[in-house]
Amino acid sequence: MKISPRNIIFHELIGLRVEIIDSSNKSQIGISGRVIDETANMLVIESDKGRKMVSKKDVVIVFYLPTGEKVKVEGKVIVGRPEERLKKKFRRW
């Protein structure tokens, strides 16, 4: 099964194009670019103005999937180390 809005929280975020639409830090709103790295609590985004570190838990992100779909994700859902996120327990909707 390919990356889709249903399984994005278990899938690889590195390489996806993103845009931040809401954040508790107002200067972070509007950052867009590609995700180049990921830690437990942070996303590293390569934007036009350089690499930006964004805290996952207080941010709302739009992911642009390679299929052309757009997914709006609450940052709280994707907190966790990239390899542990694979087995994360999450209520399916």
Next chain:
Amino acid sequence: MKNFVTKKDFIKDIAIQRIDILFKMAEEVYRKDQRLANRYVELAYLIALRARVRIPKKYKYRICKKCRTYLVPGKTLSVRLRSRREPHIIMKCTTCGYIRRIPYKKVLKTLNKKTISSGES
């Protein structure tokens, strides 16, 4: 969409895809940023451990077993053939010096058998 019998299958399927993506990204990014390439490969390794999935054979020799750097033939990996004693391939990681030896005599034998048997039938 596939229907998965258990959650385990679902996880393993996603893990294999993620490993594939990460190795491709590593190859892409290696020229610009070698650190990042190493990071991607390490992540792929960790995902394989977590999900109990084997790293696909085409990527198996692209990661150092000891220091987990991304191996690029000609840059971080040297490949040599040795015919003395048992014929084998030597793959040496140039960052940590770890040597991996892979025998190739058996492979040749089995290959010959296969070609002969297929030729007869």
